[in-house]
Each structure stands twice: as structure tokens, then as C-alpha cells.
Amino acid sequence: MSLADLRGDVRAFGAATIKEWRILRRYKGSLLSFVFWPIALPLAYVFQAHAFSGGRADTAAAFAARTGTNEVAGFLFVGWATYMWLSIILWGPGTSLRTEQVRGSLEAIFLTPASRLVVLFGPAISQLVWAIWIFAVVGVALWLGFGVSIGPLEAARALGVILVGIPALYAIGALFAAVVLRFGEVSALVQGVRGLFTAVCGMSFPIVVLPDLAQRVALSLPPTYLIADLRAVLLTGAGIGQVAGDLLILAAMGGLLAVLAAYAFRRTEQYARRGGRLAQY
Amino acid sequence: MDRPMDEIRNEWRAARAIARKELLVFRRYRLNAVNQVLQPLYQTLIPGVLLGATFAVGGEALGLAETAGTTDLTGYLFLGMLALNLGSAGFWAVAYSLKMELDAGTLEPGWLTPTRRETFVIGMTLAGLVFALLATAILLAIGTWFFGAQLAPRLVVAIPALAVASIGVLGIGYLIGAIVLRMREGNFFVDATDFIFVALSGAAFPIVVLPEAVRWISYLLPTTYALDLMRVAALDTRPLLAVPLEWVAMALTSVALVAVGRAAWLSTEHRMRMLGTIGQH
Numbered sequence: 001m002s003l004a005d006l007r008g009d010v011r012a013f014g015a016a017t018i019k020e021w022r023i024l025r026r027y028k029g030s031l032l033s034f035v036f037w038p039i040a041l042p043l044a045y046v047f048q049a050h051a052f053s054g055g056r057a058d059t060a061a062a063f064a065a066r067t068g069t070n071e072v073a074g075f076l077f078v079g080w081a082t083y084m085w086l087s088i089i090l091w092g093p094g095t096s097l098r099t100e101q102v103r104g105s106l107e108a109i110f111l112t113p114a115s116r117l118v119v120l121f122g123p124a125i126s127q128l129v130w131a132i133w134i135f136a137v138v139g140v141a142l143w144l145g146f147g148v149s150i151g152p153l154e155a156a157r158a159l160g161v162i163l164v165g166i167p168a169l170y171a172i173g174a175l176f177a178a179v180v181l182r183f184g185e186v187s188a189l190v191q192g193v194r195g196l197f198t199a200v201c202g203m204s205f206p207i208v209v210l211p212d213l214a215q216r217v218a219l220s221l222p223p224t225y226l227i228a229d230l231r232a233v234l235l236t237g238a239g240i241g242q243v244a245g246d247l248l249i250l251a252a253m254g255g256l257l258a259v260l261a262a263y264a265f266r267r268t269e270q271y272a273r274r275g276g277r278l279a280q281y
Numbered sequence: 282m283d284r285p286m287d288e289i290r291n292e293w294r295a296a297r298a299i300a301r302k303e304l305l306v307f308r309r310y311r312l313n314a315v316n317q318v319l320q321p322l323y324q325t326l327i328p329g330v331l332l333g334a335t336f337a338v339g340g341e342a343l344g345l346a347e348t349a350g351t352t353d354l355t356g357y358l359f360l361g362m363l364a365l366n367l368g369s370a371g372f373w374a375v376a377y378s379l380k381m382e383l384d385a386g387t388l389e390p391g392w393l394t395p396t397r398r399e400t401f402v403i404g405m406t407l408a409g410l411v412f413a414l415l416a417t418a419i420l421l422a423i424g425t426w427f428f429g430a431q432l433a434p435r436l437v438v439a440i441p442a443l444a445v446a447s448i449g450v451l452g453i454g455y456l457i458g459a460i461v462l463r464m465r466e467g468n469f470f471v472d473a474t475d476f477i478f479v480a481l482s483g484a485a486f487p488i489v490v491l492p493e494a495v496r497w498i499s500y501l502l503p504t505t506y507a508l509d510l511m512r513v514a515a516l517d518t519r520p521l522l523a524v525p526l527e528w529v530a531m532a533l534t535s536v537a538l539v540a541v542g543r544a545a546w547l548s549t550e551h552r553m554r555m556l557g558t559i560g561q562h
Contacts, residue, residue, distance in 0.1 A: 056344055198323055
């Protein structure tokens with residue numbers, strides 16, 4: 001790849017980001033959802049936690065022993081904020097490919113000399129802005145509603161964890177995009193995988209309460225490490241060194257999944273081009 | 282001119298035909314249907330049960346016993362899923378069907394038939410209720426086989442409670458129909474109000490943990506009473522009010538919801554006919 005190609009791809013990335021941002025801005029309802037869900041979803045679980053705690057000291061102690069923190073609201077808000085961010089990253093590339101497919105513009109995009117990475121992850125860059133927004137809303141809600149304050153050091157550590165987690169998550173997103181190219185409609189599959197993550201990755205609970213087999217499944221999924229490490233650095237004051245082992249696993253998973261995703265995407269793209277299926281849906 | 286009884290019979294036949302059509306469309310997308318049945322399991326039940334396990338002391342949900350009067354956490358949340366299904370019948374069955382008709386451009390021709398406009402909503406809600414009933418039966422079977430829930434024999438009380446609450450669900454259908462027609466792209470609104478409705482009905486936690494001002498909104502929803510009556514019968518939970526009073530409150534709120542919803546629907550329909558915007562989407 002020449003320098004000119006690289007410059008062109010960077011420009012294409014910028015253009016894809018601006019396009020997605022403009023589309024998002026047109027639908028005001030979507031903007032509202034980025035304020036509503038980061039607060040409403042975890043808040044429902046906070047009420048549920050109050051009901052399960054019943055104001056008793058022994059139930060609160062059981063929670064603290066299993067999670068390592070007394071911050072029930074913080075635990076739940078961080079878990080569900082991560083879940084929402086994961087949703088955006090994981091389904092973003094596949095959803096935008098599917099949208100282009102339905103609009104009939106996918107074939108035209110594939111005819112441009114821009115890298116496939118631009119097609120896949122250009123929209124995801126603008127979605128990253130929303131991810132940062134979600135965490136900001138959660139931070140403010142925790143501070144104003146529950147008196148949980150997150151300092152700049154904790155925020156910087158959390159950013160470090162997020163950066164390590166990004167390759168794995170984007171790779172899973174690319175795998176979904178490959179499935180979209182191969183099969184078209186995948187919303188049921190997406191919901192199924194989202195369900196698996198919700199059921200085992202610990203958005204609303206620590207994975208120690210899962211049965212053994214489910215714990216093993218949880219430990220093979222990148223979101224489990226991401227959620228646990230974000231909670232550790234934000235709520236228990238853990239340093240990066242204390243979660244370094246997890247971060248290494250997360251990075252290794254990212255590398256492995258990236259290779260797998262690149263291979264799967266190349267193969268399905270070849271299949272779609274040869275079979276003339278890019279425009280079909 | 283037809284006699285009133287003939288007219289009612291004709292409208293009822295039309296409502297059944299609309300419901301049959303909706304169920305036929307639904308059956309075509311089997312994976313989506315399966316996902317809709319299973320969604321409450323992985324989105325509500327499993328995270329809820331595991332959060333409950335995080336607070337458990339010696340394997341017992343002692344906190345829930347304080348707030349709801351039962352330690353049967355799984356049974357409590359299983360019954361909550363019934364409210365989730367009922368809510369979806371009112372919210373999504375009507376919203377989704379109307380949006381499909383709007384997008385396909387078939388709403389206007391449908392409204393040119395001699396069938397009353399209210400009958401369309403009745404048919405769509407009916408289809409939603411049939412699906413909710415099927416989903417509930419499947420979930421109860423799963424609950425009995427996999428989770429060991431012992432609810433079925435004591436749920437006889439659910440039949441009349443669900444029948445009365447269904448009248449209220451029709452009211453929701455009217456309201457949501459009016460909103461979809463006015464907003465045209467109301468996905469976020471429908472999703473958010475469905476979530477709030479289900480949460481305030483006490484699907485995931487006893488409403489006694491809500492702030493007092495919010496609790497008063499719960500008292501205006503018929504599903505709050507339907508759910509509470511079922512839980513009292515199946516799990517011996519503490520009732521919110523005296524049981525006969527709950528039956529009266531459920532009937533009154535159901536009728537009020539239908540009256541308000543129907544008025545909103547008729548006014549929206551009138552406005553759209555005057556503006557000539559029925560075919561727009």
C-alpha cells in the first residue's frame with residue numbers, strides 16, 4: 001500500500017464517519033435514546049437490587065462478598081453501560097452493511113477503490129462518539145443520583161481497558177458483518193448472541209454465581225473480561241497492573257479474532273462478488 | 282341499514298380476519314417468532330435470577346421475602362414475564378403492524394373498506410394477545426421443566442385476571458396506534474414506553490421499592506393488579522391492596538385505559554383524514 005492509498009483511506013474513513021453522523025442527527029428519536037437507555041436500563045436493575053437486598057445487612061454483605069464492592073448502583077450502571085457500548089460496536093458494522101444492502105448502495109461502495117476496512121469500520125468511528133457519550137451519561141447519573149464519583153485517574157484507567165478491548169470487539173463486529181454478507185438477514189442471530197452475552201458475561205451479576213459450565217463459557221468471551229476490568233478500575237480502585245492478566249487474555253483474544261474475522265470477511269466477500277449477491281437481500 | 286347486532290358481528294368477523302392475517306405474517310418469520318418467545322428469558326429472567334443469587338444468603342432470597350413476602354425468586358420473576366408478554370401485545374403488536382401497513386402503503390386502502398378504524402386496532406391487539414398466550418404457555422413449560430417452577434396448578438386465577446387486563450391492553454393498543462400514526466417513526470417512543478410500562482407494573486421487582494410519586498403511576502396500570510393477583514395466588518406474596526379491591530381497581534383502570542386510548546385513536550384518525558396524511562410515512 002502506497003502513502004497515497006493510505007491518505008485516501010484516511011479521507012474515506014473521515015467521509016464515512018461524517019455521513020453516519022449526519023444520518024444519526026436526522027432521526028431525533030435516536031438521539032433521545034442515547035440519553036434514555038443509559039439511565040433507564042440500569043436504573044430498573046438498581047430497583048431490582050433494592051428489592052433483592054430488602055434493606056438487610058446480610059444480603060448487602062453477600063453482594064459485597066461476591067462482587068468485591070458495596071456500590072450496587074455503580075456495579076449495575078457500569079455493567080449495563082458496557083453492554084450498550086458493546087451492542088453498538090458489535091452490531092454496528094453488520095447493521096451498516098445490511099442498511100447499505102437494503103438501500104442498494106453496497107455494490108456501488110464496493111466498486112470504489114477504498115479499503116474494505118473503511119466500509120466495515122467507517123461507521124463504527126462515529127458510533128464510538130456515542131459510546132463515549134453513554135459512559136459520560138452514566139458517570140453523571142452515578143454522581144448526581146447515587147453520589148458515586150469517578151475521578152480522572154479511574155477514568156484514564158478505564159480508557160486503557162477500553163483500548164485493549166477494542167480489537168476483540170471490532171473483530172466480533174467484523175465476523176457479524178461477514179455473516180450479513182453471506183446470509184443477509186441476521187437479526188435473530190444477533191439477538192441470540194446478545195442474549196448469550198447478557199446471560200453469562202455478568203452485566204448484572206458477578207460470574208461467580210454462574211454454574212461451572214456457564215462460568216467456563218463466560219471466560220471464553222471477551223465482554224466478560226472487559227466488564228469485570230472496567231468495574232475493577234472504576235469501582236474498586238484497582239490499578240492497570242492488577243488487571244494486567246485479564247488484559248493480556250483480552251489482547252490475545254483480540255489478535256485471534258481479528259485474524260479469523262479478516263479471513264471470514266475476505267471469503268464471504270469473494271463469495272458475494274462471484275455469485276453477484278452483493279445487491280441481493 | 283344493518284341492525285346493531287349485525288354490525289357488531291360483522292366488525293368482530295373483520296377483527297378476527299385482521300388478527301389471522303397478522304398471525305400469518307408473524308408465522309412466516311419463524312426465527313423472529315422463536316426469538317420473541319425466548320427474549321424475556323435471556324433479557325429479564327436470567328439476569329434477574331442471577332442478580333438475586335448475588336444477594337442470596339444461604340441460597341435463600343431473604344431480601345425478596347422482606348419486600349414481596351416470598352423467597353421464590355424464580356417464580357416471582359417468571360410471573361413478571363407474563364406482564365412483559367402482555368405489554369408487548371399492546372405495544373409492539375399494534376405499533377409494528379401499523380408501521381408495516383404505513384410502509385407498504387396498504388393502510389389507506391384498508392381504511393377505505395366499510396370496517397371501522399377501531400376494529401383494525403382490535404384485530405392487531407387480538408393477534409398480539411394470541412401470541413402472548415402462546416409465548417406464556419411455552420415459557421411456563423420451560424419454567425416447569427428447566428427451572429422446576431411449580432406455578433401451573435395455582436395459576437387458574439390468571440385466566441380471569443388476564444382477561445380483564447386484556448381490556449386495558451386494548452386501550453394501550455389504541456394509544457400506541459395513535460402515537461405511531463402521529464409520529465410515523467415512533468420506534469424509540471414505543472420501546473421506551475413499553476419498558477417503563479413493564480417496569481412500573483412490577484414485572485422485575487415489587488413496586489414498593491419505587492419512590493412514592495412513581496408508585497402512584499403503577500397504581501393506574503391494570504397490569505400491576507393482574508400481576509399482583511397472580512403472584513398472590515401462585516406464590517402467597519403480600520398483596521398491594523386487599524384482594525377484592527385489587528379486582529375492582531384492575532377493572533376500573535382497564536376500562537379507563539380503553540376509554541382514553543379510544544378517544545386518542547379516534548381524534549388522531551379524524552385529524553389524519555382532515556389533513557390527508559394517512560398515506561404518508
